[in-house]
Amino acid sequence: MDPRLTRILTMRHRALFGALLAFIFVVALVILYFNWGVVTGPHGGDPHFAIANELAQVDKALPPNSTGLHSNWVPTQWDQACSSSDRPGWSMELNWLLFNTMSSDTAIVNFVSKKLLTMGWKPTNSYFDGMWQYPPAAKWTKIIPGAAKVVAFVMKEPETTLPPGQSTWELAAEAFPEPVVNAPSCHP
The missing domain is CATH 1.20.5 (Single alpha-helices involved in coiled-coils or other helix-helix interfaces)
Structure with missing residues (x-):
């Protein structure tokens, strides 16, 4: 050739x-x-931020005259070993606020409850599930499409170094994405 x-x-x-x-x-x-869904994890999580947008609404329940505000947003993430059984799944999505106030405990819980009720949250048993360091003063749930185990809560921090009459509180909303085939969420 x-x-x-x-x-x-x-x-x-x-x-x-x-x-x-x-x-x-x-x-x-x-x-x-x-x-x-993405190269790093299966379908699931919160790809269109629908859960995130619902959890962000809890910010509107922040009591008036709150000071020293700190906020934290934790998006859901795929984890190869997220549960006690080391199975893979989607982590919790969290909107968390820490604030100081001079209002009474009752006034805080009543204000937050009133705001959350107008946003479609329902009161629930505020038992201490050990998820957080301190027991909640009040808890609410809500149905959010695409999410499982959706909870909002408010709780008072233990004694702090604040001036007399002031207290520190946490207001948070959390949700686990619904498990999908071959892509569970991390909640128990």
């Missing part, structure tokens, strides 16, 4: 082989995206 023809065929084979590899790579990425 003519060496020029061999060289042309070899170049064509390389080009075809390169195109085939690129095609396989793109197909693999598409499969990963649609089967796992």
